[in-house]
Structure formats: C-alpha cells, structure tokens
Amino acid sequence: MNRFKLVFLVTVVVAVHLAWAAETVPIKPSPTDKCPVCGMFVAKYPDFVAAILFNDGSYAVFDGTKDMLKYYFDMKKYDRAKNPSDIKSIQVTSYYNLNPIDGRTAFYVLGSDVYGPMGIELIPFANQAEAQEFMKDHKGKAIVTFGEITREMIEKMD
Amino acid sequence: MITLANVRKIFNQARPNEYTAVDGVSLQLEEHDVTVFKGPSGSGKTTLLSLVGCMARPTSGRIHLLGREITSLPERFLTEIRRKTFGFIFQQFHLIKGISVLDNVMLPAYPCGERLSVLKERALHLLDLFNVSQKAHTRVEWLSGGEAQRVAIARALINGPSIIIADEPTAHLDSMHSHELVEILRGLKNDRKTILIASHDPIIYDSDIVDKVVHLRDGKVDEGDTGPRTRGHLQLLKGR
C-alpha cells in the first residue's frame, strides 16, 4: 500500500503548492481564433501555436509552424488584404518550455518523431544547442533557420 | 358450418397413462343452431368443445371451421381464429379476481390493440344488456352467482364472436338462474349466433331453443340415442 500512500502524498503536496508560476506570458489565442489555413480552433492546441503579427495590430494564429509557413509563403491565397510587407513579427512556440519565441531567429528541426495537431511539423527552438539535443533525442533529420525554409520543404510535409 | 371428420384426441401419447378422450368423432354442425353435447362426465364433451373452439389440436382427423381447415394450424393462428370467432362461457365462470367487472369483460380484447376508450364503451354496453352495468366497477369477488354468470357471458361477447361455446354453464346455478341463462341464450340465438353447449342439465337440453343434441359416450358419438330434439336437418356422419 506504499504506492497508494505516495499517491495521496502527491495530492497533499498539490493542495498546498498550487501551480508553478509561469515565466513568460505565451501567446494566448482566444477560444474563437481559427487557423486560417486549416480552419481548426487554435486554442485547443497551445503547445504548437504560431502567430504572425501585423503592423496594424491585427494578427493571425496557426496551430503549428507548418501552417504558419504555408500562410507566409502564400499570403494572397489566405488573406487578400495582407502583404508580406505588413508583417511586424513572427512568433512560434519553443518546444522545451512552450514559450513564444521570435520565429525569424528560431531554429527548426525537421523530420523528428514529434507530431503536431497537423501531423508532421517543424519543431522550433530558441537556440541551436536545444535544437541539437532535440534532434538527437527525437531522430530529427535536419536543423534549419527561418531563412533556409523553402516552400517546397513545406509542401513535401503533407 | 363446422365439420369434424374422424377426430381423435389422445392425451399422454405413447406413455403408460395414455388415454383417448375423443375417439374418431365425425360430425357436422350447422350455423345459427344451438347444439348440445350430452353425456356423462368423462365422455369427451369438454375435450370435443375445446377442439372445435381452437383451444387444442386433434391428434388426428380434420376439423373444418367455416370452410377453413384448422387442424394443422399452429397455436398462434388458432388463437387468432379463436378470439375472433369464439366466445367462451366456462363452467366455473373463471373471472379474474381482484380486478373490476369491467376489466374482466375487456380482458379478451386487450391483445387486439383496440383503443381503450372504444373498448370500454362496448364493454359497458354489453354489461348494460345483461343488467349488470351498475356493478361495472365492483370487484368480481362481490358478485352473486347469477351476476357472475352474466359477466362471464358479457366477456364471451366482447370480441363479437359468431360462435358461443358454453361448458356446463348451469353447473353452478340454481334453477331460476338456469332458466334465466336459457333466456339469454335464446336472445343470442335470435342474434344469429351459433351456440355449442356441453351439458347434462335437462333445463338446457330439453329447452325449446336447442336444435340438436349430440350424445357422447367414451369419446364416441352414441348413434343409438340421438334424443327427441333432433330436428330434420340433423346430419350425423357415420363414425368409425
């Protein structure tokens, strides 16, 4: 019954401890925000959220880096009103700590065994060391920077 | 017309207690007639009535009911014919205790899926006809013998049968009520119902409403004694 006592103990700890404080505020898509590429509600899958922020203060949220890039490479198709020059910043969710990071400076691991809500994904990291560690642990195939990603790479993922 | 051809009913077949209740009876019974089956107890009257009334199937032989051969029908269909064609009046009345007179009268019609309100109306009408409508909501235990008899008759008529079968209907009635019963039967006869009665009560078989008396003995028709009430159109087929 030792194990059982342990279970109770953990609950005890919790009742007192409550949650850990979050370090940074992640992008919080509202429950009604939908991915413009696939139409899914984004808020259901906060671990993979990516976003594009525009100069006019508006934004678009995606349920994964892949969908964000699809949008990025073909903006006309998804939103006639927006041009690539309107983009203020790009945010992706870092894999290890789930914090929002700058999408343009992030490192992306391709071909790993981690799947997002949309299947095969590019997994974003804040630095190269994390990306390499991840690639080793999750059988990733390559590390790319934002600039190295091509439209063909994205198309091949579907 | 009801025709019986060489009808035999054996109980407990191929067992030591095998016993032949009806033994090769051939008969023809006319519609709209009153026929009385007469004979000592154990002569097969009741069994014969239950065979004609589609309650049981003969071991051999054929029964034709209003042109239809019924002997090879499974129980399911016999029941259907029975409840549309026959009304039964039993020796002991056999009303169900604990429920009202009205419920008892309606009981045979329940499985037919008729709307209850329609059914109720018809039952009340029948009770009225037999002067027991004031007792409609009384429980049957509180009825007198004569009332119980009349309720039992109302019940027999609820599905509008063309044939009435009565098994020793006067066995539990005094003479006054027995005469009353004869009058009710007369009324039914005037309504052009076919009536089959098993009885050894002279009030019944000597009554002027009876068209034909069939004598039974040991499961066979006793041809030597067809009785005084045998009318001209009586046709007795030769029993083997």
Next chain:
Amino acid sequence: MIFHPAIIALCVASLFICLMIAYSAYYGIKIVKGWDIKSGSEQQLVLERRTYLISAILTYVFGFYLISLFLYVFTVDRLHIVFTGAMCAAGVLKVNSYGYPTLLLKIMIFIFAGLWLIVNYADNRAYDYPIIKTKYLLLLILTPLVITEMILQAGYFLQMHPNIITSCCGSLFSEGKSSLTSELASLPVVPMEVAFYLSMLLTVYLGISFHRKGEKGYLFSVTVAIAFLISLVSIISFISVYYYELPTHHCPFCILQKEYGYIGYFLYVALLGGAVSGMGVGVLMPFRNIESLTGIIPSTQRKLALIAVVFFLIFTALVTYRIVFSNLVLVS
C-alpha cells in the same frame, strides 16, 4: 487483466447470453429435426412452444448486443488512461489482437440477430411457418459467432497488460502509414464524399421506389450493405474529421465522447438501424414467393425499406449539417 466494474459486467453478461444462445441452438436443432406442422402430436406442440422462447431470447440477444456494443467501446475508451500512448478507444483496442475482432463480431452479431428477427417476424405471420427450418439453421450460424465473441472479449480483457505501450488513434488513423486503418484515413476526401453522397442518394432512391413498387429488392439490399460500408469508411475518412475540426484526427470513436455531444451514438444507431432494416429486405427476398408468405413479406419489406430510408436520411442529415457548419475547411 484489469479489474474494472464494466469489464466484469460485460464478461458476466456475455456469459449469460452465451448460455442462452447455446440453449436456443440445442432446441433449434431439435426443431429442425422433429418439425412436422401437420402433426397434432404432443411432441410437435412442445416444439412449437419452444419457438416462443427462442424468439424471446433472440430479441433479448439483439437488444443486449446493441447496448453491449456501446458499453464495450465506452469502457475501452475509459481505459485509455491506463495505457501509455493511448488517447481513446482506438488505441486501447490495439493493446492486443483481440480488441478489434471483438468489436467487429459484436457489430456482426447485432446485424445478424436483427436479420434473424426480421425473418422470424415474417415466418411467424404465416400459418404454416414455411421457413422455420431455414430460420433455425441460421440460428446455428449465430451461435458460434456469439460464443467466439464471448471468448475473444474475455481474451481481450484478460490479456490486457497496463504496461503495454500502444499507439493512439492519431497514429492509428493518421495518414501516410501503411496499415488498413491508415489507408482508410488517407482516402482522398472529395472522391470519398462523392461516393458517400452517391451511395446515400442511391439507397434512398431505391428504398423509396421499392416502397412504392416493391421492385428490385435485392439491388436495394446490396446497395444498403455497400452504403453501410461506405459510411463506416467515410466516418474514418472525413466525417469524424469534420466533427473534430482536426484534419489529422480520424478516430471513429472519439465522436462518442461528451465533448462532441455524444453525437456518435446517434450516427451509429442510425447507421446500424438503417443497415439492419435495409438488409432485412434482401434477406426476405428468397421467401416472398412462398404461398403463405405472399401476403406478408411484400408489406413487411416495404415497411423495412421505409425505415431504412428514414435511418439513412437521418444519418446523412447529421453528417451534412456538420459538414456545412463545421469550422473546418477540407475542400476549398
């Protein structure tokens, strides 16, 4: 084995049903052997009376399997917490090789029992019970199915080891891997939708025309069977996806969960009901020329065709409503 109340309930109830069906089969054989409707012998009477009991038991079996089907999926679904990697019923059914066959058998038995009851219904209406022997021979096919199902189910639950790492429905029904389920999931959406609507349209058309004219019963029944299969495939291929609003999630079980308003139950009940009544038309076809059944089967068939059409229409309506109002865009 996992000691869960619902598992015990399923196993115990299955055992009871098995005993009942074995009992019915035993007397079924006796009926096939000793039936002689012409005879008024007591032996025949006893056999005739047995048929009432067997009808009653089969009705219970039919109802039982409907509930059992859902309780099975529901229980299995609840167990996903116990298995690493499983996120819903789909994954838990894969923990050993008995899970899916049990489910399949449950569906088959349900349909089979339904069809048997339809045949029984028609036969009981004919005064000479013309198909009684065929009927009880069919019962002999059902019996081993029920027994196998009980054994498989017991095997499934007994062989459940909580440390097994199973795949979740995401990988099971996700596109791009080569297993039957993932092939179903990766079927192209547009042709699948077209096939689905065509099959529904054809079913409804044939059903209504059968209801009116009583023609092409076999064709209608075969169409129903095909439409049933297409619908099941469609649920995996695109219907579930619209419900989840998640293009990679093809699980046919998660729609049974509360998050989706238990809509799965309505979908599956409509589909199973439509399949049983529609296939019932075809099952009755070979007997419709038997003299005592000529007055019974055609009207029964018409009713069945109508019921099937209604069920399939409900199913199609539910699906269409979801496709139209879903936030998901699969086809642009």
Next chain:
Amino acid sequence: MERWIERQKNILDFTLSSLFRRKWKNAALALVYVFLVFLLASVIFFTHALKQEAGIILQNAPEMIVQRSIAGRQAPIPLSYIDKLKDITGVSAVKKRLWGYYYDPTAGANYTVMAPEDVQLDPRSIIIGEGVSRTRQVFKGSTMRFRAYDGKIIAFEVKSIMPSESELVSSDLVLMSEDGFRRLFDASGEYATDLTLQVKNPRELSVIASKVVHALPDTRPILRDELLRTYESVFDWRSGMALFLVSGAILAFLILAWDKASGMSHEEKREIGILKGIGWETSEVVLMKFWEGMVVSLSAFLAGIILAYIHVFFTSAAFFEPALKGWAVLYPRFKLTPFIDASQVATLLFLTVVPYTLATVIPSWRAATVDPDSVMRM
C-alpha cells in the same frame, strides 16, 4: 403501428394491475433487488467519484517527482542533485520537498508532516488538517506538542486549520516551516525528501525521465501520468474486487428470481390459464411477463440508484466508512462531487437487469405455455 402501441399499452396496463394485486408477494424480491442495485451502484459511484476527485487534484501536481533510493528504499536526496537536474534540457524548474510521517500515540494515528516551500510559516507555528483537529481536539490558537527525534517535546501553535473542502487530501496533514521540520526529524540541511521537476512540454516527459536516470543512477523518476494510472487501476481494482465479493449476492438474487418466477402460485397459474382460454396468445402472455419483469426491474433499478446516489453523495458513503477506515485512521469526511455517466448506468444494467431478465425468461415462458384448454379442465 398504432395498434401495436395500443396493444402494448393494454397489456402493460393489465400487468401493472396484476402486479399491484400481488404487491406483497413481489415486495420481498423487489426489496432484495433494490438492495443489490444499491450496493453495486454505491461501490461504482463511490470509486468513480474518488477517482474523478483524485484526477482533478493530480492535474495540478508536478509533472515529475525524483526520489533517491538506496538498497531499494527511499532515502533523502542531496540538494546538490538539483543543479544536475536543472541542466537537463526541457526541465524548467526543480524544487525540493520535505515531508514525512509522524506517529501520534495519543490519537493512534499517522500524520503527514510537510514543509511546503511557498507557505510562509514561522518555526513555531503549524497549519493542520481537519482530521487532525477533530481527533486531537485542537483548534486555531491552541498548542500542539510533538515529540522530536531526540525525545524533546516541541510545542507548536496552530495557526490555522485547512478548509474542509480539500479534506480528501488534507485530513491528516500537518504543515510546518522547514526549520520546524528539520528540528522535529533531525533532517540535515543538505538533504530533501524528494525533488519535483517542472516540465513544460508533456511530450518530453519520457525522454527527460530517461535522462534523469542516466544522469543520476540512484534516483527514480515518478511521472504524474504514472500516478494517474496507478490511481485508476487501484480504484478499478478495488471496485472490481468489491463487485467480485458481491457476485455471491448477485447469484443468490438470481436464484431467488428464478425461483420466484418458476414457483407461481395457484392463483397466478389459474389467471394465466384463463387468459389463454379467453383468447390471449402465448406471445402475449410472454409479453405480459416481459413487462412484468421490466416494471419490477426498472423500478428496483431506479430506486437502488437513487438510494445509492444519496448514500454516496449526500452521506459520503456512510456505510462504507468502516470498510474504508483501513486506508487511514483519520478518515476524511469529504463531500464528493456528484458524477455519473452513461457507462456507469449501463454497467449496473448489465450486472443486474440483464441477468435478472435472462434468469426469468425461461420460467415466464414456461408459465405462458399453459394449455389454453386447461381452463376447461379447471
């Protein structure tokens, strides 16, 4: 269709009236039936609610706990391990925990004593659980004495009592400061009882767990999901076991049901004979018997479930208290959140109504196949 419904209605009507006429005869069976459903439903509702409760609480638990074991037993874990764990990619934070058990001979109970990091307490005060307060009769402001590892008596002032909502987990709890804890148990400042790890991405847990074992071979990581699973199976096992024990009762009940259904009174036999005689068909009598079974079953089922619901959710499963006391001397008096779903009801249905229906089908059929002409021979 309308005829069909009317027919069912009429037959049901008669069934109800005959059931009512024989209410005392059916009462004993119904009572046993209700009790059985009550028993089973109580077990199922209770364990399910506990599971649910535990699951909700565990949601906030740390994703991973790292314990050190020496010779297969849990041992204090050096604080120097914290830095090693922090270096693992994907670990956001590592915290130490201090906890243990204290046996109180006066109450004959074990308290769970812990020193939480985020509750500020001075070294001489404590916060206690409702259960502790109840058994020791100590309240806010009273003094509670503990016997330290070296035999010295340490007095603590009760600063507050934990609210009773969390009693399921906090009943036997005593919270104190780290200083107080170390004084009571002679715990060195270089060790903690165990460490908790925060891992943001749950996908990474298993990878991190293997890295922990690799980096610190004398430790054992425990995942929250693992606890959840343990919970799930412990409770399932318990309720399964309980059902297994009750199965004897189910069997006895079925025998009773069979016996009741087959041993019809003379009056009932007479009635069925009359019904058959006046034109009821066998299948209609079977139908009547079916309705009879359904009425008995469903009303007993409903009554049993309602009683069980009241028992579990309003009286906190009072009948189970003696049996469950073995878990902890300080039995928590908690209110469970009502939680019932279709699968629980279906499970109960399968355990009671299905066997009952099947147990009575043969006796009812036998009753229904009375010869119609038996009425003539009565």
